[in-house]
Amino acid sequence: MNVIEAHVSRVVDKEGRPSGEVKVQTDDPQCEQVLAYFQHSEDRDYDLVSIVRSDADLLTDWFDNSMHTAYEDITMQWFENESLKTDWGRRETFKQQVLESGQVREDLKRLLR
Template sequence: MNVVGAHVRRAVNKDGARCGEVEVRTDDPARAEMLVYFSASQDNDYDMHSIVHNDAAAEIDWYDNNMHNAFEEISGNLFESDEMKTKWGEREVFKEAILSFGNVRADLAEIIH
């Protein structure tokens, strides 16, 4: 899964942490659009806090309704092996691809630091 687009949407509070919400587009048809939440980390970078898949059709659910059933938390299983272990290398590559896309890292710095 490759990142083909990413931009910071807004700052939000997610599970008690101040996060930047990043809309991400990928080349994976099954997970073409998702929202990825980043929080500030102790090492002056960002932690990928949460990943949410948006399966809503824009033609039907045209407003930003985060209570919709189409929003599915996929953080736990997106980078999980068959042995139910996290594939940390793949996860870090995905995280860095998002942070390196366009002005994402700079925009996050403006809204969550």
């Protein structure tokens, strides 16, 4: 999968730490729109914490709808190889594509001070 477009939408709390939520449009027909979450890393860059598929729809989610999962963490699915291990090369490539898209890196730097 490749990143077509990405932009930072807000800062949220993930696991007790501030995280930048990035809306990402991809060329994956099954997950055209995902949310990627980034946190500061120890090497002065950003860690890709998780990727969430958003199936939320105002037509069905304006009430408590148990018919589907509105937000599903797909981090492991996307980057798992045949031996059920994380493909760190693919994960790093995706991370860099998101960070280099538009103003993402600059916006994360500004918001996650």
